[in-house]
C-alpha cells in the first residue's frame with residue numbers, strides 16, 4: 001500500500017456499505033438480482049438449477065419429497081456418483097488441466113491433472129475393493145492435508161462407501177469415539193506430517209485410537225515422512241503405496257448411488273458430550289456445494305481457487321474437494337501453516353499460482369492484520385478476483401483490512417454463514433448482485449427462508465437480537481444424525497416446530513445461533529446460543545472439554561466457557577474446583593491442559609485455568625455459564641439475584657484477575 005494508507009483507512013472506517021466492483025459484476029456467474037424473486041416463486045423447483053449442474057445416471061422424479069418432515073428427501077429416484085461428477089465428466093475437455101495443486105509445507109509441490117486424479121482415484125478404489133470394502137461400509141480417514149486424503153475420499157465415493165474424516169489434530173480418544181460410533185472397520189491414516197518444519201508423528205496416535213475401538217480394524221498407512229520417521233506397522237496395517245502398486249492401471253466403474261444415499265459422515269460438537277454424526281447425501285449435498293461454489297465463490301473451470309481450510313472440517317469437504325472439483329476447476333491444497341517459513345507464505349502462494357479466489361477464516365485475517373500489511377504488500381496479488389470468509393463472525397475492521405490490503409478494493413468479499421449441518425453456504429451476499437456490509441453476512445441465499453424469532457417463537461423487530469431459524473428445507477441439509485433420528489429431531493427441530501405435525505410448514509430448523517437483521521434483510525450473526533464455542537472457527541463443545549477436565553486427577557468440578565480473544569475470536573476459559581487434598585497451581589494446570597489435549601486435541605487447550613472454591617449455580621443447581629462468560633470477558637456482570645451462591649462471583653472475579 002502507498003503512503004496514503006492512513007487516509008484510505010479513515011475513509012473506509014466511515015463507510016458501511018460497498019457495492020460490488022463493476023469489473024467483477026460484468027463477469028460474475030450470477031449477476032441478475034431477479035434470482036431472489038424467481039427462486040421464491042418457483043420453490044422448491046428452483047433447486048433443479050442446482051441439480052442441473054450435475055451429471056445424473058438416472059433422472060430424479062421429485063425435486064423435494066416433504067411427506068415426512070423433518071426427514072426431507074431431495075431429487076428422489078435420481079442416481080449419480082460423486083466421484084464421476086468430480087472427475088470423469090471433466091476428462092474429455094479438461095483432462096490435462098490441474099485438478100489439485102498441492103503445496104507442501106517444505107516447498108515441495110504435487111500437481112494432479114484431472115487425468116492423473118482419475119488414475120489415482122481408480123487405483124485406490126480398486127485397492128479398497130480388493131481389501132473387501134463394500135458399498136455402505138463407513139471408511140474412516142485420519143489424515144492431514146496430503147493429496148491422499150481427497151484421493152481416498154473420492155475413491156470411497158466411487159465405490160459407494162461413505163467416508164468419515166477425522167481431523168488429524170484430533171486426539172486418539174476422539175478417533176476411537178468416532179470409529180466406534182460409526183461402526184467403522186477401515187482406517188486410512190499416515191505415518192506423520194510436517195508442521196513448521198518439524199516432522200510430527202501421527203501413526204502412534206492412530207494406533208492408540210484403534211486400541212480404543214471395540215471391533216476389528218483394517219488399516220492402510222500412507223508414508224508421508226519417508227526416511228525421516230520409521231513408523232511401526234501392526235498386523236492389521238497395509239502400506240498404501242504397496243497396495244496401490246498392485247492395482248496399477250486398474251479402473252473401477254463409479255457405482256450408481258441413489259440421490260439420498262449417504263456420501264459421508266462428519267462428526268461435530270454439540271451441547272452434550274457426545275459428538276454428533278452428521279449425515280450428508282450424494283445428490284442434495286453435491287448439488288448444494290456445487291451450486292454455491294458456482295454462485296457465491298464464482299468458480300469457473302479456468303480459475304485457480306484456494307480455500308485455506310483443513311479438509312478435516314466441513315469447509316474443506318465442501319469447498320476444497322466436492323464443490324470446486326464438481327465444477328472442474330483447479331483447487332489449491334496447502335499442507336502447512338500461514339506463517340511458515342515466513343509470515344508472507346499465503347501471499348507468496350497467491351502470487352506464484354495466480355490464485356483467483358481466496359476463501360479463509362476471520363481468525364487468519366486478524367492474524368494477518370496483526371503481522372502487518374508489509375507481508376501482502378511485498379507480493380503481486382492482482383490475480384485475485386474474489387475473497388471469502390467463513391467460520392465465525394468477522395469484525396468490520398478485519399473485513400475492511402481484507403478488502404483493502406488483500407483485495408485492493410477490487411474484489412468483493414463474501415462473508416458466508418453456514419454450518420457442518422447445512423452442508424454448504426446459507427447466508428451471504430451474492431458477489432455479483434448485492435452490496436456488502438462489513439460485519440454482516442448478508443441476506444439468505446435465494447430459495448432460502450431465514451427468520452429471526454424470539455424465545456416465544458415470535459418474529460423480532462429489525463435491529464433487535466433474536467434466534468436465527470431456517471423455515472424451509474434445502475438440498476444440502478443434513479438428513480439425520482447417524483443412527484439417531486431422535487436426537488436429530490431433538491437437536492435441530494424441537495425448539496420452534498410443532499413436532500406432532502405432518503405439515504412441513506410447521507417444521508423449523510434451529511441452528512443454535514443468535515443474530516440481528518436490518519431493514520435490508522441483512523443478517524449479522526452474533527454467535528452460538530448453546531454450549532458450543534468457536535475457537536479460530538473451530539467448533540468445540542464445552543461439555544466435551546469439561547468432561548476431559550474432570551477426568552484429570554485432583555479435579556472435582558469444572559465449567560468451560562468461551563472468552564474473547566483478539567485473534568482466535570474466542571478461547572477456552574476453564575473454571576476448576578479441586579478435590580480435597582489437591583493443590584491448585586502450575587502442576588495441576590499442566591495436567592488439565594494435557595488432559596484436554598489427550599481427550600480432544602491441542603485446539604481445545606484452555607487459554608486460562610481459573611481455580612475457584614465454587615461455581616455460580618442457580619437454585620436448581622445449573623451452572624450459570626453466562627456469568628462465567630462475563631467474568632472471562634471482563635464485562636459488567638448480568639444479574640446474580642437468581643444465584644444460590646451470589647458471593648462466589650466476586651471471589652472468582654478476583655481469582656481471574658490475579659491470573
Ligand code: WT7
Nearest residue numbers: 390391392393415416417418419420525528539
Ligand atoms: C458455526 C458452525 C461454516 C463452516 C465452518 C464452521 C459459526 C460460521 C459464520 C459466519 C458468523 C459463523 C456459527 C455456526 N459461523 N460461519 N460467516 N459468521 N458465524 O462450521 O464447525 O459447523 O460451525 O460457526 O456459529 O453455527 P461448524
